[in-house]
Amino acid sequence: MPLDTPRGMDDLLPEEVALKRKIEEVIREVFELYGYLEIETPTVEYYELFAAKSGEEIRERMFDFRDKAGRRLVLRPEVTASIARVVSTKLKAWPQPIRLGYIADCYRYDEPQWGRRRRFWQGGFELFGSRSPLADAEILQVSYDVFSRLGLEKQFFKIGHIGILRNILEEAGVGEEDQNRILSLLDRKLIDEASEFMSDIGLNSDAVAALMKLIRLEGRDKERIFREARDILSPWSKAGEKLENLIEIVETAVEAGVNAPMIISPGLARGLEYYDGFIFEQGVEGVQVSLNGGGRYDRLVELFGGKPTPGVGCAIGITRIMHYMLDKLSVKPRPREPETLLVGVPRVSNRYIAKVAGRLRKLGIPVEVEVTGKRVPSAIEYALKKGMKFVIIVGEKEEEKGEISVKNLERRTQIEVLLSDEKRILEAFERI
């Protein structure tokens, strides 16, 4: 029997779970702060749901299998497609806008390495029903808030608009499939192959030149980038409109308090094919991979048979953030454990021990009961080792009088209190 976990899938030990919970907690706080309602969708979905619009790269990297009836299923590689499906079916009568959030495990058949696991968690925000730049900017805001609340001080954004490149290609008469091909090559920095392909399909040289200039245009100086981009795009009116849209989104986000460096990248492309507007990634200095990514997808709900519904959202890489905090920030998460150990001496009754434990827990005091037969000295040693604060000792004396002896390990004091005296018990455990 193999005792390893499957490749790229991790057992999460108490410390890691504690940190993961903390990240999830922050994400849920932000859900509430902005009005995102959390939903859950199945880990397993039909192959077609993702094959439709996720893009070549992801399609090849799905865990793909058949169930006993021969249906083709996958472990979800991401969640946006599932959310869009829900919006296009069960929520089609909901008043818009619809704000949905999720926290879910995802699976990709990648080669595992730092920050890349075959099983990982994403926390997402999806906003449906608005084409306003205010909606795009909101996604940047929630991203900024989550990172800020987690103390990720070195965060930055990389922001672009897929419509800029697409509209140039469109205006030059390139069909959607060829567009995907070109964008995917550009995204992978395969510049030579991209230009070869573009000349193969007979794309005019003005368009090629504009694309090449745009993908090199990138930087933190917003004013300069926008000015140069406007210049490049002056002959391309539709692409120019997308640029103006991007500018408005960025300026709105800045006004909303998104106070992190923004690298403006008009030529940015992304792997997911459903994006058709503003796109972004969010990362931290010193880490190559991005920790959050998202953008606008105005045609996805429609693709799933819903009425035309614009959408914009992001997917935060909980697992990546977790590894970053553990490895680079040296965060030392502590699972919450009782600070009180209850130990009985050999001749006290188990019934009394159980009664004491029950009574204290009813008062809201977490208690760990000594169950391995340790005698008092060893029990105290154990409590100290675990960093506990109190040891309760009960023996025949206490049982007769209905008392407990509470030892405060920090103050090195010990008092006896009646089990029935709620006030004194709470005092003894420093609860009032």
Place this chain on the structure above:
RNA sequence: GCCGCGGUGAGGUAGCGGUUAGCCUUCCGGCCUGUGGAGCCGGAUGCCUGGGUUCGAAUCCCAGCCGCGGCCCCA
């Protein structure tokens, strides 16, 4: 999917053709019949898997598996 490096008790490591496989931490028991992290004594768990070379393999070779780093891509 590709390339590089690596795998010794639970964790960290030494050994790198012949060792009883050593050390530190941890864990368990005793000293200790109801009171302090100590100390001392005792104990438990290991050479990733499978082939090959050799009189002899943790050690050398091959393959696989797993881990780490890089490419690619992504969260």
